[in-house]
């Protein structure tokens with residue numbers, strides 16, 4: 532069972548026209564659990580009267596501040612309501628149930644780090660850069676944004692060592708030559724990147740090409756749109772261990788939508804396999820993992836699966852639901 536903390540909004544500040552910063556803490560000055568760079572927390576938002584919304588945000592504040600957690604939230608008008616709720620409704624003093632930090636994007640403090648942040652993707656990168664600077668590592672940061680006005684935390688970052696940072700805004704500087712930058716990296720470098728899907732896809736594609744052999748790539752995905760064609764496949768059945776119910780998942784629906792169709796409530800958030808909220812224990816059967824959360828080793832264990840996108844290789848799955 533996930534541990535939930537009843538945090539309070541201590542501060543809400545505007546970081547740019549489209550981004551607000553939210554600082555959360557516990558009442559009575561109780562210390563918050565420790566976290567590592569790359570970690571995120573999940574907020575339970577009372578954005579609808581029917582059911583809460585669950586949204587994940589990277590922790591981007593001071594790791595050694597055990598009394599405050601800071602997140603930065605981009606207002607996405609096309610969102611399903613989470614970021615709009617935080618921008619327009621959430622206020623200082625409000626109570627927000629929050630999970631303890633989880634980390635699907637761990638920072639290994641490699642000797643040579645090349646950080647690439649696209650837009651709001653700076654949030655998990657920011658603590659990594661600070662950790663790299665504190666450890667005296669050889670680091671560089673490439674910070675890409677569409678508009679100059681979208682940069683957040685830039686001045687703070689420049690205080691660490693401005694000579695290691697390149698900020699590139701397309702409205703002012705034109706298109707960035709990512710390929711040229713990547714070609715200059717050597718095999719000792721680990722690239723950490725978080726940003727829009729297009730940026731991450733381009734990095735993966737460049738790394739696949741022979742010319743780029745050598746550097747290691749560690750990615751954090753967010754805000755991807757699930758492609759319907761990647762969610763479909765063979766029909767199979769899901770048996771819910773706790774209720775004993777068996778449900779057929781049609782070839783054109785996900786386990787999550789099949790459960791919803793049957794009126795079974797399951798906690799979910801991104802619905803595109805990137806956040807880990809719907810992670811479910813597999814009791815038997817063979818999942819076909821289609822998420823971006825589990826590592827290769829975790830996939831091979833087949834102990835859990837993300838039911839918003841993953842399907843079954845076997846005719847039946849038994850889940851701990």
Ligand code: FES
Pocket residue numbers: 798799800801802803804805806807808809810822824837838839840
């Ligand atoms: S709801 Fe986010 S991974 Fe399934």
